[in-house]
Amino acid sequence: MSEMQKLVKVFIMGEAYEVPEGSTIIMAMEYAGFQMKRGVGCREGFCGACATVYREKGDYKLKGGLACQTVVSDGMMLAQIPFVPAEKPVYDISELTPDVDTIKILFPTVFRCVACNTCTKACPQEIKVMDYVQALKRGDIAKAADLSFDCIRCGLCALRCPAEIVQYNAATLAQRLYGRYLNKKSPELDERIDEIEEGKYENDLEELIKMPREEITRRYYSREIKLK
Amino acid sequence: MELSYYPGCTLKANAKNFETSALAILQHLDVTVKELEDWYCCGVCFSQTQDNLMQQIAPVRTLVKAKESNRRQLLALCTMCFNTLKRAIEFIKNDKEKRDTIHQFMDREDTKFYGDEVEVIDILTLIRQIGLDKLKAAIVKKAVDLKVASYYGCMLLRPQEIAIDSPDDPVIMEEIITHAGCENVYFPFRTECCGSYQIVSEPEIVRERARKIVGSAVKNGADLMVMLCPLCYYNLDEVQRDIQEEDATFQPLPVLYFTQLLALLMGLKPDLQDFRLHAIDPRPVLKRKGLL
Numbered sequence: 001m002s003e004m005q006k007l008v009k010v011f012i013m014g015e016a017y018e019v020p021e022g023s024t025i026i027m028a029m030e031y032a033g034f035q036m037k038r039g040v041g042c043r044e045g046f047c048g049a050c051a052t053v054y055r056e057k058g059d060y061k062l063k064g065g066l067a068c069q070t071v072v073s074d075g076m077m078l079a080q081i082p083f084v085p086a087e088k089p090v091y092d093i094s095e096l097t098p099d100v101d102t103i104k105i106l107f108p109t110v111f112r113c114v115a116c117n118t119c120t121k122a123c124p125q126e127i128k129v130m131d132y133v134q135a136l137k138r139g140d141i142a143k144a145a146d147l148s149f150d151c152i153r154c155g156l157c158a159l160r161c162p163a164e165i166v167q168y169n170a171a172t173l174a175q176r177l178y179g180r181y182l183n184k185k186s187p188e189l190d191e192r193i194d195e196i197e198e199g200k201y202e203n204d205l206e207e208l209i210k211m212p213r214e215e216i217t218r219r220y221y222s223r224e225i226k227l228k
Numbered sequence: 229m230e231l232s233y234y235p236g237c238t239l240k241a242n243a244k245n246f247e248t249s250a251l252a253i254l255q256h257l258d259v260t261v262k263e264l265e266d267w268y269c270c271g272v273c274f275s276q277t278q279d280n281l282m283q284q285i286a287p288v289r290t291l292v293k294a295k296e297s298n299r300r301q302l303l304a305l306c307t308m309c310f311n312t313l314k315r316a317i318e319f320i321k322n323d324k325e326k327r328d329t330i331h332q333f334m335d336r337e338d339t340k341f342y343g344d345e346v347e348v349i350d351i352l353t354l355i356r357q358i359g360l361d362k363l364k365a366a367i368v369k370k371a372v373d374l375k376v377a378s379y380y381g382c383m384l385l386r387p388q389e390i391a392i393d394s395p396d397d398p399v400i401m402e403e404i405i406t407h408a409g410c411e412n413v414y415f416p417f418r419t420e421c422c423g424s425y426q427i428v429s430e431p432e433i434v435r436e437r438a439r440k441i442v443g444s445a446v447k448n449g450a451d452l453m454v455m456l457c458p459l460c461y462y463n464l465d466e467v468q469r470d471i472q473e474e475d476a477t478f479q480p481l482p483v484l485y486f487t488q489l490l491a492l493l494m495g496l497k498p499d500l501q502d503f504r505l506h507a508i509d510p511r512p513v514l515k516r517k518g519l520l
């Protein structure tokens with residue numbers, strides 16, 4: 001950090017620290033001397049390990065965010081939630097049906113939802129969490145799977161829910177049911193598997209293995225995602 | 229004519245015949261219904277714990293979406309949903325203090341609901357608005373000689389503030405049945421409660437109610453019974469099976485959603501309905517009367 005870097009004051013679990021302006025919460029915590037063992041993961045906003053709750057100065061809202069993606073602000077109060085105690089039913093997907101009866105059996109708490117929308121407000125991924133819970137309530141598995149697609153299982157929704165629903169585990173079930181029973185078969189996938197089995201990508205893979213890290217990073221970020 | 233439509237969870241899960249037949253007859257009568265893009269479970273029962281505002285929010289959320297749709301009327305087919313949404317409107321309209329609290333709580337929503345912006349409508353009133361003559365003109369199966377017992381149940385008639393007709397002596401179903409060319413069966417239990425949620429904890433009560441309600445319709449000569457509530461439907465159709473098991477002399481009566489019968493009378497494709505979903509098979513009587 002350059003000497004000219006402006007510092008802001010944040011309260012990490014109640015204690016004040018001066019940290020560089022513009023840092024993410026993770027960077028700020030490390031700057032303040034915390035050694036992160038839990039509550040940190042990919043640092044890219046994908047893994048959902050760094051759920052954090054915070055309040056910004058002058059705002060009554062208790063917000064949820066990912067520590068690796070959320071930038072600190074002066075006067076911010078925060079605490080990390082490295083683990084969420086959550087119920088997780090065990091099931092054999094091949095024995096289930098993609099309908100409301102399955103939800104009733106495995107996630108009866110879903111039917112306690114009062115549509116308060118607290119989960120949606122808490123979600124750092126801006127997912128319409130309440131809407132996917134509501135879709136599950138009426139057995140619309142496809143809609144629930146679609147709406148919850150970007151869920152990273154950070155657990156913040158479940159922590160705030162007054163009905164004690166574990167939304168993200170229910171979403172996982174919806175996505176599995178969708179993938180197994182409702183999704184249309186893609187012929188491209190079979191083609192691709194055949195190509196891989198024939199060893200079509202061996203040379204490309206070799207090339208990647210030898211490639212310097214910077215080049216891989218460059219290519220990763222400049223890749224195009226083709227959606228059909 | 230164009231209006232918003234709120235299906236509710238049951239019509240998407242267990243009462244599919246109700247939804248498909250209702251939407252088909254409305255289309256046939258040139259009414260455009262647009263399902264709300266986002267809607268939420270209404271909570272099923274209007275919460276009597278009026279101080280617990282968390283329990284009042286669910287129906288309000290759907291009413292907000294209906295307001296945002298910019299269509300004044302919101303059709304609720306399921307009578308439980310109808311009842312809950314209507315009462316939620318009354319609640320929001322009449323209790324300013326609680327309305328303010330709810331508005332403050334729903335601080336993410338740009339639209340605030342005050343109660344007058346949306347009119348929740350049931351399908352019977354809607355048919356009246358479309359016009360009974362228009363309905364009559366759409367009927368193709370004439371002179372079917374069918375005796376119909378119309379069962380109202382509670383949700384369309386109680387409490388008084390939201391009743392679509394006289395709670396003691398309603399006529400709207402019979403009026404429509406007459407215009408559809410069938411004969412009405414008046415039976416004393418047509419506005420009595422079916423036992424409702426007692427089916428979960430005290431099924432014996434519901435069996436008793438079903439026996440009385442169905443028995444009285446049969447005694448008065450009904451060929452079948454029609455209704456508009458998925459819970460009444462369950463209690464009066466499915467439960468007849470249990471009654472039959474304990475009492476071999478019990479005379480069953482086929483039960484249909486009101487709109488299923490209208491769709492058949494209008495000559496709409498019978499295969500839009502799934503008659504396998506009925507506990508008491510209505511097909512024999514429908515065939516006998518030339519409706520299938």
Ligand code: SF4
Nearest residue numbers: 123151152154155157
């Ligand atoms: S839905 Fe819940 S678990 Fe998933 S990302 Fe949003 S808050 Fe996290």
Ligand code: SF4
Nearest residue numbers: 113114116117119161
């Ligand atoms: S926080 Fe819980 S009760 Fe509230 S809308 Fe979300 S799932 Fe429903």
